[in-house]
Amino acid sequence: MGYKTIIEDDIDILVAGAGLGGTGAAFEARYWGKNKKIVIAEKANIDRSGAVAQGLYAINCYMGTRFGENNPEDHVRYARIDLMGMVREDLAFDMARHVDSAVHQFEEWGLPIMRNEKTGAYLREGRWQIMIHGESYKPIVAEAAKNSADKVFNRVCVTHLLMDESKENRVAGAVGFNVRTGNYHVFKSKTVICGAGGASNIFKPRSVGEGAGRVWYAPWSSGSAYGLMIEAGAKMTQMENRIVLARFKDGYGPVGAYFLHLKTYTQNAYGEEYESKWFPALQEMVGKEYLDPEASHATHRPIPTCLRNHAIINEVNAGRGPIHMVTMEAFQDPHLEEIGWHNFLGMTVGQAVLWAATDVDPKYENPELTTSEPYVMGSHATGCGAWCSGPEDVSPDEYFWGYNRMTTIEGLFGAGDAVGGTPHAFSSGSFTEGRLAAKAACKYIDDGKANGIIVTDAQISRRKEEIYKPLETYTVGRNEIVAGSVNPNYINPRQGLDRLQKLMDEYCGGFGVNYMTNDKLLSIGLKKMAILGEDLEKVAASDIHELLRAWELKHRFLTSEAVFQHTMFRKETRWPGYYYRGDAMKVDDENWHVLTVSRRDPKTGEYTMEKAPLYHLVGDIEDKDLAKLKAEGHH
Amino acid sequence: MPTFVYMTRCDGCGQCVDICPSDIMHIDKTLRRAYNIEPNMCWECYSCVKACPHHAIDVRGYADFAPLGHSVRVHRDEEKGTIAWRIKFRNGKKDFDLLAPITTKPWGTCIPQLANEAAPADSMRDTQLLYNEPKYVAMNDNALMTLESNGLEIKEGVYY
Ligand SMILES: Cc1cc2nc3c(=O)[nH]c(=O)nc-3n(C[C@H](O)[C@H](O)[C@H](O)COP(=O)(O)OP(=O)(O)OC[C@H]3O[C@@H](n4cnc5c(N)ncnc54)[C@H](O)[C@@H]3O)c2cc1C
Ligand code: SF4
Ligand code: SF4
Numbered sequence: 001m002g003y004k005t006i007i008e009d010d011i012d013i014l015v016a017g018a019g020l021g022g023t024g025a026a027f028e029a030r031y032w033g034k035n036k037k038i039v040i041a042e043k044a045n046i047d048r049s050g051a052v053a054q055g056l057y058a059i060n061c062y063m064g065t066r067f068g069e070n071n072p073e074d075h076v077r078y079a080r081i082d083l084m085g086m087v088r089e090d091l092a093f094d095m096a097r098h099v100d101s102a103v104h105q106f107e108e109w110g111l112p113i114m115r116n117e118k119t120g121a122y123l124r125e126g127r128w129q130i131m132i133h134g135e136s137y138k139p140i141v142a143e144a145a146k147n148s149a150d151k152v153f154n155r156v157c158v159t160h161l162l163m164d165e166s167k168e169n170r171v172a173g174a175v176g177f178n179v180r181t182g183n184y185h186v187f188k189s190k191t192v193i194c195g196a197g198g199a200s201n202i203f204k205p206r207s208v209g210e211g212a213g214r215v216w217y218a219p220w221s222s223g224s225a226y227g228l229m230i231e232a233g234a235k236m237t238q239m240e241n242r243i244v245l246a247r248f249k250d251g252y253g254p255v256g257a258y259f260l261h262l263k264t265y266t267q268n269a270y271g272e273e274y275e276s277k278w279f280p281a282l283q284e285m286v287g288k289e290y291l292d293p294e295a296s297h298a299t300h301r302p303i304p305t306c307l308r309n310h311a312i313i314n315e316v317n318a319g320r321g322p323i324h325m326v327t328m329e330a331f332q333d334p335h336l337e338e339i340g341w342h343n344f345l346g347m348t349v350g351q352a353v354l355w356a357a358t359d360v361d362p363k364y365e366n367p368e369l370t371t372s373e374p375y376v377m378g379s380h381a382t383g384c385g386a387w388c389s390g391p392e393d394v395s396p397d398e399y400f401w402g403y404n405r406m407t408t409i410e411g412l413f414g415a416g417d418a419v420g421g422t423p424h425a426f427s428s429g430s431f432t433e434g435r436l437a438a439k440a441a442c443k444y445i446d447d448g449k450a451n452g453i454i455v456t457d458a459q460i461s462r463r464k465e466e467i468y469k470p471l472e473t474y475t476v477g478r479n480e481i482v483a484g485s486v487n488p489n490y491i492n493p494r495q496g497l498d499r500l501q502k503l504m505d506e507y508c509g510g511f512g513v514n515y516m517t518n519d520k521l522l523s524i525g526l527k528k529m530a531i532l533g534e535d536l537e538k539v540a541a542s543d544i545h546e547l548l549r550a551w552e553l554k555h556r557f558l559t560s561e562a563v564f565q566h567t568m569f570r571k572e573t574r575w576p577g578y579y580y581r582g583d584a585m586k587v588d589d590e591n592w593h594v595l596t597v598s599r600r601d602p603k604t605g606e607y608t609m610e611k612a613p614l615y616h617l618v619g620d621i622e623d624k625d626l627a628k629l630k631a632e633g634h635h
Numbered sequence: 636m637p638t639f640v641y642m643t644r645c646d647g648c649g650q651c652v653d654i655c656p657s658d659i660m661h662i663d664k665t666l667r668r669a670y671n672i673e674p675n676m677c678w679e680c681y682s683c684v685k686a687c688p689h690h691a692i693d694v695r696g697y698a699d700f701a702p703l704g705h706s707v708r709v710h711r712d713e714e715k716g717t718i719a720w721r722i723k724f725r726n727g728k729k730d731f732d733l734l735a736p737i738t739t740k741p742w743g744t745c746i747p748q749l750a751n752e753a754a755p756a757d758s759m760r761d762t763q764l765l766y767n768e769p770k771y772v773a774m775n776d777n778a779l780m781t782l783e784s785n786g787l788e789i790k791e792g793v794y795y
Contacts, residue, residue, distance in 0.1 A: 220678075357704070
């Protein structure tokens with residue numbers, strides 16, 4: 001096909017995907033690896049790529065230990081209760097104890113962080129969130145990464161990891177293609193830090209037609225972090241833990257600052273409070289340890305996000321939708337009104353466009369909320385991703401195999417969405433995880449763990465053939481028909497994506513079935529997935545842009561298959577409001593107070609599932625809250 | 636909301652093509668001007684809109700839920716370090732401007748070149764510290780927190 005092969009050799013650290021995790025990794029790697037060769041491969045342009053491309057209006061993870069606000073263990077407790085127990089607390093603690101240093105650096109680099117004029121501390125949106133003017137968040141961290149990397153390859157879509165042929169289960173780099181030139185890129189590297197991001201668009205979105213790109217997580221979040229690692233045989237965890245978001249309808253505008261800073265609240269279509277009505281029955285389903293509004297009230301312990309979704313979903317099903325956000329009070333204050341709008345302009349411009357187009361002025365009208373289609377990601381309020389080693393000083397044996405954030409493949413590290421079991425890292429935590437992974441990767445190399453890597457030309461050319469196959473399939477099949485996109489020999493990437501989304505929606509608990517599934521639906525779905533997998537061998541790309549879409553689709557497919565397998569394995573409804581297993585509605589702590597771990601055999605494609613122990617590193621209740629509870633006679 | 640390009644303003648410079656994270660701004664081969672090749676993969680992230688030197692790109696709300704007749708325009712000024720927005724409602728009742736800072740420092744000057752920093756001591760490699768720490772954790776000389784320093788220990792009890 002005439003595309004050149006470009007080999008970049010002797011790389012020490014390859015950063016695959018430079019969003020918030022990848023930029024953090026590239027930056028920190030330079031400090032611990034002064035003379036190391038650091039290379040970035042990014043499918044878009046690092047200046048505006050990933051989930052933060054538009055900007056953000058808040059940094060969602062900041063302890064404020066410097067201002068005496070929170071300690072890392074407070075955040076661990078918070079993430080744990082929000083995820084109904086299922087958190088890798090070693091990783092969460094480790095991220096939280098370092099995250100403030102990342103945020104302080106951002107401020108020094110020029111990121112405008114708002115301040116509370118009374119206390120001098122950063123202006124809080126909520127206990128964990130601080131407010132920023134973050135339109136240029138991504139360009140700023142990109143500059144840090146560019147300052148540190150030896151080379152940045154923009155517009156190179158990484159399709160596969162390279163594996164060492166002298167030692168089983170050791171990484172040796174990655175391959176991909178340039179989305180502009182079509183050239184084949186080979187990166188031979190001692191280590192890889194995978195920061196290729198979480199997955200949108202694997203479940204059917206609520207938006208249709210031209211609007212299908214208006215999803216909550218970016219449409220270019222193709223689950224590549226998972227696809228790359230799963231394909232190589234890395235163990236994954238918590239892939240069943242998809243997230244459903246309550247957001248402003250159609251635009252997916254964020255609600256965080258509205259709830260927390262503007263103090264808006266929700267009500268049903270008839271102006272009634274609805275949430276508390278659903279809690280008694282829900283408490284029976286999940287147990288008092290996860291839902292106890294009284295205790296939550298006394299200790300400020302938050303009610304898990306998924307359970308709040310549950311109330312919205314049920315109220316709407318009961319015929320009292322839509323749910324409204326009461327903005328009409330807060331927006332009378334011109335300052336708060338401005339913040340409300342800035343909040344969109346800084347991170348979800350589409351919501352501002354929608355309200356302008358539909359004449360919804362939240363000052364005079366309470367806008368509608370809705371629950372989104374599910375997403376699979378590991379850094380927001382959900383914990384999908386690779387099973388990684390934790391830090392030496394905190395992790396129990398089962399969670400520690402030498403190098404922080406290293407996956408079960410030697411030399412392969414994760415950051416951000418790629419790392420499993422670390423919800424509530426968000427942008428700052430993802431960047432921090434990249435830094436942690438980079439330091440560990442340097443140590444791994446310095447310890448001589450990457451010596452003697454062999455990659456044969458056979459592996460390189462096998463991957464090349466595989467990568468360009470969709471172009472070949474198109475060329476061969478195209479001339480059999482007169483015109484159009486209907487062909488008996490292939491499907492195009494959009495058709496494949498539509499099929500995947502429909503399948504995920506109907507069998508794996510998307511919005512179309514009210515987030516409900518069961519063992520029967522899941523097994524039918526898995527059968528259909530297997531056939532889709534076969535058909536994806538015949539996906540056809542008419543040009544290089546479609547080749548990009550074809551590989552994004554393949555990564556989404558691998559991610560989806562893992563979601564199916566995990567959902568089937570966890571025989572309970574751990575997160576009502578995110579999804580329900582109709583055949584196992586109750587939270588079953590006796591059997592399922594565990595983390596789920598999967599591995600897909602790279603040779604056979606077979607899955608093995610296991611349970612991993614769940615360690616709680618910190619006590620349940622903060623000291624001051626405990627004292628208060630006792631004083632009030634609760635305990 | 637998907638983008639579109641005004642024919643008379645675009646000169647085909649390709650800056651939008653260079654920046655779009657979704658790889659959907661392309662140059663039309665006949666007209667030599669840019670256009671959005673895949674509106675249903677557009678996130679209306681406005682990256683291209685901000686990057687266009689001629690303000691040739693605009694956004695029209697998604698056809699599936701947004702009526703015609705509104706506008707949300709943007710001007711990002713790197714030198715001044717600001718971003719300006721103008722929002723016009725369809726019914727003409729609201730037309731307002733909003734301004735926000737995008738950086739507090741001149742571009743390209745405040746991010747350290749770590750290659751020029753003193754190399755960390757070998758003993759540092761075995762600690763849990765990152766570059767700048769512990770100083771930057773609390774912006775003073777406090778040590779990094781560990782389970783012990785926080786008075787915590789691994790709680791006994793594995794749950795299966
Ligand atoms: C609408 C929205 C609002 C949010 N709000 C907040 C908030 O207010 N505060 C907050 O702190 N966090 C927020 N987040 C979360 C935050 O953005 C993420 O947690 C964070 O960006 C995840 O970092 P990451 O590095 O894992 O992924 P990303 O930042 O998405 O980076 C992934 C990178 O990999 C690249 N890539 C993907 N596939 C490939 C491939 N095959 N080859 C090469 N490169 C590839 C992508 O182009 C991208 O650059 C929000 C996210 C969204 C979408
Ligand atoms: S708005 Fe964003 S996704 Fe849409 S064309 Fe412009 S840069 Fe691309
Ligand atoms: S950046 Fe503006 S002028 Fe340049 S090609 Fe794109 S639309 Fe045309």
